[in-house]
Amino acid sequence: MEQPDLMSIVKRSLSLDARIEVPASWDEYEHVQEFLDNLGTKYPRLWYDSTRQIATVVAAPTPLHGYIAGDLVTSLANCCDRIMERGGVSEDIRRRVSAATDVTQYSEAAHGLTIREWDGALGYLGDDKEMKSMVAFEVGVSQSYRSLQEAISWCVCALHCHLGISMCLNEGPRGARPAIKYYANKQQVEEAVQQANYELSVQLQHNPYGPLVRNGVTWFGMLEQVIIETFRCEDENCPPDTLLNPTQSFVFIRDGQSWPEDIPPNLREVVLSDCVPSYVLSGHEILESPVNFFQKSWVEEKISSLILETAVKRFRKKCVARRTT
Template sequence: MDHLQLLDLVRHPLSPDTRLEVPASREEFELVQEILDTEDTKYPQIWYDSLRNLAIIVAPPTPLHSGMAGALLTRISSQIRNSGISSDVTDNLTQDADRRTTKNTGRGLTTRAGDGALRYWEGKRATLMIAVEVGVSQSYVSLRQAISWSVVILGCRLGLAMSIHEESRGTPHTRYYASLEQANAVLEEAEDDLYQQLTQHQYGPLEWDGETWFGKIRRVALETYRPQDEDCPLDTLLEPSQSFMIVQDGEYIRHDISPNLREVVVGDCIPSHLLTGRHFQATPLNFFQREWFEDQFQGLMVETALLRLQEKIKVRQPIA
């Protein structure tokens, strides 16, 4: 494949949350990236995996994808700030989203971006503490590759991966309206109806006007990942240290989940030398509660459904 063929694939319309992997050389990737850099558009993005000699074409995330990544990090950060540690220490913990990095893997340069991370700043230097990856109907192997990149190659202390699988929902047809006012009124009506449906279908499906705008959630799993050892090979595909099935077949099933996932502690967010005593380092960060999760997740389901509906609404242009 030459770089023009790769560029054609990048320009081909992709559904949100799609990741397309194609064989390519680093040189072909860089030629395409140079072209994209001149266009000043955030998506689609293109990454490169030197361990597998693949270009990865990345479509924009859905609100559910980006929203859950941000919600997890915000929740953990909030717990740190309410932990009793001095604000002089906690204020140096910052939250990143979609940060792009390039590293030499020993087989060439790999370029990727993560969904989000917490970094701790000491002066001008930041330490990657927690990385989060969310996969929406993404393969389990692909999600593990993404979080393994942050843990093994970037060296974060803890990786959190949330795997979300939505059932197929079909392809709704396009709707045409005579005016922008009419189209906006339809969206408002649909929004109210979709939120109302959550009382009976907490995890979908969400339907409106005879079509499905968000499919039933088949499952949601949340996993933690840690470095195996200092000499861990760079191409290691990590196994989770903890794994929790939270939602299955449209029902919340994990009523006994530990609020800190049995392992997330203060020392995962703040470097050890800034904490007084081993006991403080091991203080649990109780960030996960069912009510918080359901409010965030279900609200983002509706936002995703509304975005899909909005993309299918067209306003007819008057004939001159």
């Protein structure tokens, strides 16, 4: 069967969090990117890997994806600020630390540019007005481990981040996708969504990590595993396409249950010098202070609430009010 071209894929109705790789030349990428620019919609987005000549079509993220990435990088930034404030670091330096999500980055390669986005990043604004990338975050929801590993490795090796942090969330199978259900008007749609929200929230009390099932349809599969990992590269001259292995790895949800493993709040290695350039804090004795940004219980609670939000959004997508003439 002939593989669909890049243009036909971006015109499809894509599932939330879908990432589809398509062989494409740089010219094809530019043509389709121009089409999306003219369309004026936020999603889908395009990444491009010039080394492999692969375009990646990125669908809109689930709440589970978007909020987790944003919360992790914000928590890291806030912890850094508290450490520096207690250490007597000036407000001018503290304000130069910035947290961002959905950051587009470009890297030169043999066959052109490689273009992709980070889920989250912590940077430091230098005196030269350039933002120095310090820590990169990647969150994968039902994304292959290899793909997530490649993404965070690229941030560290190609963009020279001090540290990469990834979180891999694997949702179990949901079975057959339900058909669209039509309602007489928008009010009926809202009533159906509210009822689904109530019924699924009751289930969440017993199954905090899924599955969430209503009328025989699984709106969120059981969360089979959640892993958080850190990545470093000690070789400053490593090739940009180097595939790194994690330096630390922690499982904290498995088979729909909270895993009893104790996770240090700084993931056993994150320190202030990962987040702020060492030269900036010369003379301060806080460079190796642990940055305790990760609170397991809080992250588990947030994941549970976002599972419900993701399930309800999936349900809403299948509810359509009939048009009246």
